[in-house]
Amino acid sequence: MYDPKPGDRLDSLDTPSMIVDLDIMEENIHKLMLLLKPLAVNIRPHLKTTKSPILAKKLIAAGAKGACVAKLSEAEVMAAEGIEDLLITCEIIGPAKVARLIELFRKHPGVQIVVDSDIGATAIDTALGESGIQEPIQVLIDLDVGLHRTGVAPGLALALAQHISTLGHLKLRGIQGYEGHLQHVHGREEREKECRAAMAILTGTATLLREKGFNIQVVTTGGTGTAEFCATTPGVTEVQPGSFIFMDSDYRNAVGSYFSHSLTILSTVISKSTSERRVTIDAGLKTLSTDSGFAEPKDMPDVTYTPMGDEHGWLEWKENKPDIPIGARVEMIPSHIDPTVNLHDFYYAHRKGVIEEIWPVATRGRVQ
Ligand code: PLP
Ligand code: MN
Numbered sequence: 131m132y133d134p135k136p137g138d139r140l141d142s143l144d145t146p147s148m149i150v151d152l153d154i155m156e157e158n159i160h161k162l163m164l165l166l167k168p169l170a171v172n173i174r175p176h177l178k179t180t181k182s183p184i185l186a187k188k189l190i191a192a193g194a195k196g197a198c199v200a201k202l203s204e205a206e207v208m209a210a211e212g213i214e215d216l217l218i219t220c221e222i223i224g225p226a227k228v229a230r231l232i233e234l235f236r237k238h239p240g241v242q243i244v245v246d247s248d249i250g251a252t253a254i255d256t257a258l259g260e261s262g263i264q265e266p267i268q269v270l271i272d273l274d275v276g277l278h279r280t281g282v283a284p285g286l287a288l289a290l291a292q293h294i295s296t297l298g299h300l301k302l303r304g305i306q307g308y309e310g311h312l313q314h315v316h317g318r319e320e321r322e323k324e325c326r327a328a329m330a331i332l333t334g335t336a337t338l339l340r341e342k343g344f345n346i347q348v349v350t351t352g353g354t355g356t357a358e359f360c361a362t363t364p365g366v367t368e369v370q371p372g373s374f375i376f377m378d379s380d381y382r383n384a385v386g387s388y389f390s391h392s393l394t395i396l397s398t399v400i401s402k403s404t405s406e407r408r409v410t411i412d413a414g415l416k417t418l419s420t421d422s423g424f425a426e427p428k429d430m431p432d433v434t435y436t437p438m439g440d441e442h443g444w445l446e447w448k449e450n451k452p453d454i455p456i457g458a459r460v461e462m463i464p465s466h467i468d469p470t471v472n473l474h475d476f477y478y479a480h481r482k483g484v485i486e487e488i489w490p491v492a493t494r495g496r497v498q
Pocket of ligand 2: 466467468469
C-alpha cells in the first residue's frame with residue numbers, strides 16, 4: 131500500500147500532494163510573533179486555515195493564546211485534542227447545533243461563542259438551563275463593522291447586550307468585529323485607513339457598552355491583512371489572523387511578501403497535450419480552489435495555469451519554454467489557501483525536500 135513516511139524524500143510522494151516547507155512556515159510564525167508580540171494584544175490564530183490541532187499546538191507553543199475556529203464541529207475536534215481555549219467565530223443557530231454546543235461545553239468549559247441576535251442568545255440560554263450545567267458560557271457580541279456577513283448593527287449592540295444580561299446562563303465577556311472585506315484591499319495606506327475606520331466602530335461600541343456598565347474585557351478582530359493595524363488600535367485586545375502561516379497568491383498580491391508561500395500543491399506533468407506551448411498537470415478543480423483566481427506554478431513567471439476540469443490543469447507559456455517534460459513535478463501556489471487546504475487529507479511537511487512530519491487535515495469537511 132502507498133504509505134509515505136517521515137524520512138522519505140518529496141521525490142517519492144505521489145501527486146497531487148499538499149506539501150509544506152517547514153523552514154518557511156516557521157519563519158511566517160516567527161514573523162507574526164515578531165510583529166504582534168510586542169503590542170498589547172493576544173494572538174488567537176484562526177484555525178479555519180490549517181484545520182489541524184497539530185498546527186494549533188505549534189502556534190500556541192510559539193506564543194498564541196488559544197485559537198479561533200469557524201464552526202462548532204471544528205471546535206469538537208480541537209477541544210478533544212486538548213485545545214481548550216477556543217473561540218467559535220460563527221453564530222450557533224438551530225436545535226441540533228445548540229444541543230451539540232451544550233455537550234461540547236459540558237466537557238470543555240473554556241469554549242467561547244459569539245451571538246448576534248436575541249433569538250440565538252435565548253435558545254442557547256434555554257438549552258443551558260435545561261442541561262443542569264451551572265457555569266455560564268462566555269459570550270462575545272458579534273458586531274458588523276462593514277463586512278455585512280454576520281454581526282449585529284452597531285446601533286443595536288446595546289440592546290443585544292441588555293438582552294444577554296437578562297439571560298442567566300450567558301456571560302457577556304466581549305465583542306468581536308471582523309473586517310473581512312478589508313483583508314485584501316490593495317495598498318497598505320488604503321487598507322490601514324479603512325481598517326482604522328472599522329476599528330473605530332468596534333472600539334467605539336466597546337466603550338459605549340462599558341459606559342452602560344457591561345464588562346467588556348475582550349475586543350477581538352483582524353486577519354492576515356489587517357492584524358498589525360488592529361493590534362495598534364487602542365482598545366483592541368486580541369487578533370485572529372489565519373492565512374499568514376501558509377499565505378496564497380491573492381494575499382501576496384494585496385499585502386506583499388512579509389509572509390511567504392510555505393504551502394504548495396505538488397503536481398505532475400501527465401500529458402503534452404496538443405500544443406507546443408502547453409502541458410497538462412494532474413491538478414484541477416478538486417485540487418486547487420478557484421474562487422480567488424487560478425493557482426500559480428512556483429518559480430515559473432512565464433507560465434500560467436488554467437484548470438481543465440475536475441482532475442486536470444494546463445500549464446501554458448508564450449515564450450521561454452520551461453523545462454517541464456512529461457513526468458516533471460511542479461509546485462502550485464494556491465490562490466486562496468483556506469478552501470484549497472480543505473480539498474486535501476494530509477499535509478506533507480518537509481525540510482529541504484525530506485519529509486519530517488505528516489499532519490492530517492483533521493477538520494476537513496467539518497462544515498457544521
Ligand atoms: N477571523 C474571522 C472571523 C474570519 O472569518 C477569518 C477568515 O475568514 C479570520 C479571522 C482570518 O483571516 P485570514 O485568514 O484572512 O488571516
Ligand atoms: Mn480565506
